[in-house]
Amino acid sequence: MATSSAHITSEFSNPNLEILISEQQIRDRIKELGAQITTDYAGRNPLFIGVLKGACFFLSDLMRAVDTRVSVEFMAISSYGSSTRTSGEVRIMKDLDVPIEGRDILVVEDIVDTGLTLSYLLANLQSRGAASVKLAALLDKYERREREVKIDYLGFQIPDEFVVGYGLDFAERYRNLPFIAVLKNPNS
Ligand code: 5GP
Numbered sequence: 001m002a003t004s005s006a007h008i009t010s011e012f013s014n015p016n017l018e019i020l021i022s023e024q025q026i027r028d029r030i031k032e033l034g035a036q037i038t039t040d041y042a043g044r045n046p047l048f049i050g051v052l053k054g055a056c057f058f059l060s061d062l063m064r065a066v067d068t069r070v071s072v073e074f075m076a077i078s079s080y081g082s083s084t085r086t087s088g089e090v091r092i093m094k095d096l097d098v099p100i101e102g103r104d105i106l107v108v109e110d111i112v113d114t115g116l117t118l119s120y121l122l123a124n125l126q127s128r129g130a131a132s133v134k135l136a137a138l139l140d141k142y143e144r145r146e147r148e149v150k151i152d153y154l155g156f157q158i159p160d161e162f163v164v165g166y167g168l169d170f171a172e173r174y175r176n177l178p179f180i181a182v183l184k185n186p187n188s
Helices: 023-040 056-063 116-126
Strands: 017-021 047-052 071-079 090-094 104-112 132-140 153-157 180-183
Touching (some): 023 056, 023 153, 047 056, 056 104, 056 132, 090 116, 116 132
Parallel strands (some): 047 071, 132 153
Antiparallel strands (some): 017 180
């Protein structure tokens, strides 16, 4: 049977994507962050909390770059409707399975944009009696910040553009790109 590749379209070389941060740059930066976290948490047992779904790729690569004892949990959160958006209130869709009292927490997130989601989440975790709560974020869209959020371990600062790839989606698409790209025309 004859095979045709005419209908096969490459997602990775989609012309609608403009690479902002390459696979190699991500790899190199995560190695540096991992070394820093290894030093900072030496002799402790931090609990990494990954925020679903976007942070999964960053979390799994970051964990493997950290050479100390670590544990991992996941949370899923979603913002309320646009009317309550500015209050920064978020809905916890999947909560932790373990108590975190006395634990050293490292929240791992894909991107900090307005900061509303993270400021709520960090305060929520701190109120549960964690010994410490720190944040690792791959991307920081600092121009759009509405709430101050301290990013303890940052991958990259980026301009105010909508980005996809390496876990970040547009309508559940593009999470599997190995790089971060600007989506030039989301609706095409
Ligand atoms: P914040 O509460 O900081 O405004 O929102 C953070 C969340 O908004 C991120 O976890 C992510 O889900 C989403 N987000 C913000 N900017 C982008 C972006 O450029 N691309 C994608 N795919 N999601 C984004």
